[in-house]
Amino acid sequence: MKSLFDDNIQLTAKVLDLRLMRQNIVVSNLANIKTPGYRARRLEFEEKLQAALDLEKNNKITRTNEKHLPVRFNPQKFGPDFFKDFEPRVVQGEDRVDLDKEMAIMAKNTMLYNALTQVLRKNFEGLKLVISEGGK
């Protein structure tokens, strides 16, 4: 079914949500950088996202006729994996959370988030253009 809003808008929205979750977790790690006994937490979703996308591309349902409706990509079908660093570590001092690692994850995450919002914006701009120009 074709609707006004493409599948990829839903997908982008879902990934934006996941990136926000990751940002939350990084900030939580940073806040506890000096808390004794605190272990860094991680959120991973890229692999599952790729798997979900591939599954859709390979079409789980066989289409025997070209006129059959294709399966729509459902962004609700996958979720993130959550990790806690269980590895026991005894380190002298206060460096249980790796500051460099956290800052790098945060920077990467923010940049991708901003890029995705740009993608989403362009999508809507395109829609708007079609609506305004099509009426002329």
Next chain:
Amino acid sequence: MDFMTILDIGASALSAERTHLNVISMNLANVNTTQTAEGGPYRRKTVLFKAVPLETPFSREMQTALDRELRGVQVKAVVTDKRPFKRVYDPGHPDADADGYVNYPDINAVEEMANLMTALRTYEANVSAITTAKTMFNKALEIGR
């Protein structure tokens, strides 16, 4: 899980670090203090941090499993260091004991400065975390524009 959560976590870290800075500057200020209200020389203080869940009774029911893993930070206590006093021979000092020794707090300025830098950098890291969250928020607002 929303943008305000990030700001809450960041703010908890900022206030904890501020308390740490206060305690460090208190230590530095009292390097040579031999008299306190509790009697005796000043004792070095240090802070204990504690990871705390970010939840109100209402949100506890509404949260997802992921949200329950988020932790803010809190200063659990300001504790007194048990290290012994530094004894300096100075018979002319009003606080000198019978042998002519004065008890000074054993505060190492270098150690305090190192702690100060750590607290400062942690503070900065958290400020930049909040700043990036704000950029993300603004970008999200631009979607609808």
